[in-house]
Amino acid sequence: MNQSLRRMEYAVRGEVVNRAEQIQKELKSRDHTYPFDEIIFTNIGNPQALGQKPMTFFRQVLALTDLPPASGVDHPDVAKLFPADAIARAKELHTMMGGMGTGAYTGSQGVAGICNQVADYITARDNGHVSDPSNIFLTNGASAGIQMVLTAAIASSDDAVMMPIPQYPIYSALTELLGAKQVGYALDEANGWSVTAETLRSQHAKATADGVTKVKALVVINPGNPTGQIIDRDVLLDICHFCADEGIVLLADEVYQRNVYTDATPFVSTKEVVCDNNVENLALASFHSTSKGLIGECGRRGGYMELHGFNPEVQAEILKLASSGLCSGVAGQVMTSLMVRPPAVGDESYESHEAEEAAIFSSLQRRSRMLIDGLNAIDGINCTDTYGAMYVFPEIDMPAKAVEHAAAEGTTVDSVYAISLLNRTGICVVPASGFGQAQGRAGFRTTFLPNEGQMKDAIGLFELHHNEFWSKWG
Amino acid sequence: MNQSLRRMEYAVRGEVVNRAEQIQKELKSRDHTYPFDEIIFTNIGNPQALGQKPMTFFRQVLALTDLPPASGVDHPDVAKLFPADAIARAKELHTMMGGMGTGAYTGSQGVAGICNQVADYITARDNGHVSDPSNIFLTNGASAGIQMVLTAAIASSDDAVMMPIPQYPIYSALTELLGAKQVGYALDEANGWSVTAETLRSQHAKATADGVTKVKALVVINPGNPTGQIIDRDVLLDICHFCADEGIVLLADEVYQRNVYTDATPFVSTKEVVCDNNVENLALASFHSTSKGLIGECGRRGGYMELHGFNPEVQAEILKLASSGLCSGVAGQVMTSLMVRPPAVGDESYESHEAEEAAIFSSLQRRSRMLIDGLNAIDGINCTDTYGAMYVFPEIDMPAKAVEHAAAEGTTVDSVYAISLLNRTGICVVPASGFGQAQGRAGFRTTFLPNEGQMKDAIGLFELHHNEFWSKWG
Numbered sequence: 001m002n003q004s005l006r007r008m009e010y011a012v013r014g015e016v017v018n019r020a021e022q023i024q025k026e027l028k029s030r031d032h033t034y035p036f037d038e039i040i041f042t043n044i045g046n047p048q049a050l051g052q053k054p055m056t057f058f059r060q061v062l063a064l065t066d067l068p069p070a071s072g073v074d075h076p077d078v079a080k081l082f083p084a085d086a087i088a089r090a091k092e093l094h095t096m097m098g099g100m101g102t103g104a105y106t107g108s109q110g111v112a113g114i115c116n117q118v119a120d121y122i123t124a125r126d127n128g129h130v131s132d133p134s135n136i137f138l139t140n141g142a143s144a145g146i147q148m149v150l151t152a153a154i155a156s157s158d159d160a161v162m163m164p165i166p167q168y169p170i171y172s173a174l175t176e177l178l179g180a181k182q183v184g185y186a187l188d189e190a191n192g193w194s195v196t197a198e199t200l201r202s203q204h205a206k207a208t209a210d211g212v213t214k215v216k217a218l219v220v221i222n223p224g225n226p227t228g229q230i231i232d233r234d235v236l237l238d239i240c241h242f243c244a245d246e247g248i249v250l251l252a253d254e255v256y257q258r259n260v261y262t263d264a265t266p267f268v269s270t271k272e273v274v275c276d277n278n279v280e281n282l283a284l285a286s287f288h289s290t291s292k293g294l295i296g297e298c299g300r301r302g303g304y305m306e307l308h309g310f311n312p313e314v315q316a317e318i319l320k321l322a323s324s325g326l327c328s329g330v331a332g333q334v335m336t337s338l339m340v341r342p343p344a345v346g347d348e349s350y351e352s353h354e355a356e357e358a359a360i361f362s363s364l365q366r367r368s369r370m371l372i373d374g375l376n377a378i379d380g381i382n383c384t385d386t387y388g389a390m391y392v393f394p395e396i397d398m399p400a401k402a403v404e405h406a407a408a409e410g411t412t413v414d415s416v417y418a419i420s421l422l423n424r425t426g427i428c429v430v431p432a433s434g435f436g437q438a439q440g441r442a443g444f445r446t447t448f449l450p451n452e453g454q455m456k457d458a459i460g461l462f463e464l465h466h467n468e469f470w471s472k473w474g
Numbered sequence: 475m476n477q478s479l480r481r482m483e484y485a486v487r488g489e490v491v492n493r494a495e496q497i498q499k500e501l502k503s504r505d506h507t508y509p510f511d512e513i514i515f516t517n518i519g520n521p522q523a524l525g526q527k528p529m530t531f532f533r534q535v536l537a538l539t540d541l542p543p544a545s546g547v548d549h550p551d552v553a554k555l556f557p558a559d560a561i562a563r564a565k566e567l568h569t570m571m572g573g574m575g576t577g578a579y580t581g582s583q584g585v586a587g588i589c590n591q592v593a594d595y596i597t598a599r600d601n602g603h604v605s606d607p608s609n610i611f612l613t614n615g616a617s618a619g620i621q622m623v624l625t626a627a628i629a630s631s632d633d634a635v636m637m638p639i640p641q642y643p644i645y646s647a648l649t650e651l652l653g654a655k656q657v658g659y660a661l662d663e664a665n666g667w668s669v670t671a672e673t674l675r676s677q678h679a680k681a682t683a684d685g686v687t688k689v690k691a692l693v694v695i696n697p698g699n700p701t702g703q704i705i706d707r708d709v710l711l712d713i714c715h716f717c718a719d720e721g722i723v724l725l726a727d728e729v730y731q732r733n734v735y736t737d738a739t740p741f742v743s744t745k746e747v748v749c750d751n752n753v754e755n756l757a758l759a760s761f762h763s764t765s766k767g768l769i770g771e772c773g774r775r776g777g778y779m780e781l782h783g784f785n786p787e788v789q790a791e792i793l794k795l796a797s798s799g800l801c802s803g804v805a806g807q808v809m810t811s812l813m814v815r816p817p818a819v820g821d822e823s824y825e826s827h828e829a830e831e832a833a834i835f836s837s838l839q840r841r842s843r844m845l846i847d848g849l850n851a852i853d854g855i856n857c858t859d860t861y862g863a864m865y866v867f868p869e870i871d872m873p874a875k876a877v878e879h880a881a882a883e884g885t886t887v888d889s890v891y892a893i894s895l896l897n898r899t900g901i902c903v904v905p906a907s908g909f910g911q912a913q914g915r916a917g918f919r920t921t922f923l924p925n926e927g928q929m930k931d932a933i934g935l936f937e938l939h940h941n942e943f944w945s946k947w948g
Binding site: 001002003005006008010013021044046047048049051053054056059060062063064066067068071072075077078080081099100101102103104105106107108140141143144151152153154155170173174177291296297298299300301314317320321323324325326327328329330331332 | 573
């Protein structure tokens with residue numbers, strides 16, 4: 001079988017999660033012996049699995065778009081269940097799909113009208129720099145777009161992908177699967193997980209010094225996952241120049257662009273930086289998703305990719321690759337349309353939609369602070385202050401004996417710690433080693449998605465377990 | 475860039491289709507000069523794009539499953555728009571998803587309850603041989619499952635995938651993309667596109683004689699695409715033994731299992747044949763989809779894969795691969811649930827659903843005969859009598875000068891013919907060379923999905939164009 005697949009790791013669905021799913025089954029038995037009654041899954045950014053409510057308007061439009069007109073938009077009683085703006089929007093989407101409805105394959109890049117809406121959204125977001133709909137690909141989540149660009153970019157086993165350390169493991173997993181090399185560039189934990197182009201340049205120089213490794217792509221995750229930092233304009237520009245100079249395709253993972261919980265460091269897209277500064281000779285692929293933000297529609301598998309500055313021949317090959325998968329799911333395409341075009345001022349659903357969104361935003365903001373402050377109050381857990389995404393990535397002081405034990409068992413101490421935490425508290429986190437970290441560091445990634453009540457309890461449990469872990473191994 | 479991607483071809487979305495999409499844009503202009511006003515897309519099995527209506531009950535359940543309960547199943551007026559069985563089914567699906575609803579990532583294999591339903595469906599279909607839900611993977615259409623199995627099976631560039639000639643180009647495309655070799659086995663056009671295990675054995679022996687090529691996987695498409703034949707039980711058994719003897723993973727593409735328009739040759743699943751005959755040491759992956767059958771829900775990207783007899787370690791690697799894509803779209807999972815569990819006798823929607831399905835079936839059956847008979851009535855077009863799937867794959871007599879012209883242009887004569895047909899009539903077919911065929915043969919694949927009125931016109935246009943083509947080149 002495929003040895004690259006065997007080597008591939010994907011920690012967010014790895015050993016700890018498998019164990020958690022096993023325990024969840026056992027918990028259904030009345031005479032289980034675990035000191036808890038439920039698993040709290042904080043291993044993955046899956047808001048609605050932890051109780052976040054879907055946006056009502058978005059779901060109403062989605063449902064109406066799927067209903068055949070006679071049973072939906074044209075039904076005499078439709079207004080009893082659906083607001084007028086949802087009905088109007090569904091009709092608009094029906095028209096856009098040209099009568100094919102949601103049951104047909106769309107074009108390989110998605111429904112043309114929705115690509116237009118995405119381009120308009122990007123143009124408005126990026127300081128008026130016009131986005132061309134022919135560069136928009138609607139994708140099954142961001143993952144599918146990332147896979148297409150990396151598949152196109154990597155030509156041989158000498159090729160490499162540069163990615164932050166720590167990184168979201170889709171990048172290491174796909175790079176491994178495609179048979180290429182990983183070149184990490186360290187984020188600076190002491191400085192809020194910041195990234196500098198100097199680090200990129202030195203890592204690149206080191207990796208390519210022997211002439212064998214050719215870096216073909218570089219990943220920037222902004223806001224960071226698992227690290228939550230927001231990258232500022234100057235640093236982004238520096239990275240763009242570096243990639244342009246070296247002929248490296250830049251992948252900008254911007255799926256958390258709406259998840260910024262401070263006004264001090266607003267999100268700026270890489271595309272805006274490129275256009276504002278007329279960066280030339282740069283191939284940039286930017287990704288967004290309906291799974292994150294304030295929508296959290298993970299099950300929809302919606303998202304888009306925008307290509308900018310690609311060689312037309314390479315872009316044609318990416319289109320061919322998209323076409324071999326026929327099209328992304330239409331429910332995801334509809335959700336992407338809604339994400340980029342929520343109800344407008346004056347629409348019947350505008351106020352209720354805004355209220356739902358604001359409640360989610362402020363709750364995420366509160367939970368982010370609650371978790372960071374709560375973890376920092378625990379002796380031996382150190383959590384960098386960050387204001388983006390849905391995760392924290394604390395460093396944990398580990399007892400030397402536990403480190404030795406893990407090494408003897410052929411595992412990492414943070415895996416031992418995460419399994420121990422799970423067995424004691426039911427909280428499922430991902431060991432930091434699954435994302436990559438500095439030598440000698442240990443920790444975990446957890447989302448701040450459990451509700452505020454659960455979160456308070458969870459912080460108590462983190463402390464309880466940490467102390468017990470030290471009592472056992474310290 | 476990736477040279478395997480550059481070499482990859484995917485004819486159903488290839489040159490002719492790109493040209494058709496271009497013409498479609500030009501047709502919107504009032505002063506276009508084409509002798510037709512619309513493109514008839516018969517390049518791909520996309521029923522709802524050509525006017526096939528969705529199943530009302532399925533869409534009602536889908537819509538209700540997506541609506542938050544207060545706006546849907548629990549709304550006081552819900553019964554004004556939705557029948558009781560659709561409401562009950564949506565509640566059942568809500569319960570199955572454990573409160574997460576359709577907006578959350580599911581497990582990597584899909585919603586457990588839906589995997590159970592699929593297993594029950596397979597058990598009932600396959601003569602009572604029990605299907606284990608832990609072997610079911612819900613996938614984004616069949617394509618995603620096929621990609622996972624081939625990715626796991628192929629380990630090096632010496633590895634090969636055996637596939638029928640002609641075949642559906644997802645197999646050649648993925649094999650190329652994965653850097654492996656293709657080994658074709660010819661279907662016998664003179665005998666209704668039949669396949670024999672003797673052909674497989676001799677092709678396998680020929681391909682592996684030098685010891686370099688290692689066949690790792692073999693594809694059977696039943697009912698055939700693009701060829702429409704139905705493979706009988708004995709032949710399937712022979713193929714299974716061959717694969718078991720040679721240690722080859724067998725991929726059974728059974729997405730057209732409901733598209734059999736004769737009682738003379740019923741569909742039998744490969745899994746049933748394996749279980750009925752206790753074939754041992756065979757790794758079998760079977761695929762089904764919500765895109766075909768009588769549902770035609772292509773935009774949903776739903777489907778499932780059943781693994782049987784896989785080495786547990788390999789199956790674990792396939793699960794890891796599935797997990798790296800997080801999960802298939804939930805709308806596709808819901809549609810898969812509905813496909814395997816339509817309304818039952820006594821349910822409010824039973825009769826109307828059965829009537830919708832029967833109308834689609836009988837119309838497909840009529841159109842199949844209409845197209846085969848109509849094409850065979852044209853001098854120089856020869857269409858094998860087949861009774862399955864959604865396609866015909868006629869052979870076309872080509873003028874020698876057109877063959878020479880195509881060769882001089884570095885293309886195939888059936889590409890020249892297909893482009894000529896498109897420019898003259900607006901009918902978009904796929905050149906047979908995109909699927910593979912015997913040396914010296916030429917033809918095309920067309921679906922029989924246009925409605926019955928269009929189909930009659932189309933047959934007239936096929937004849938008109940064929941005669942003009944011969945006048946030009948004969």
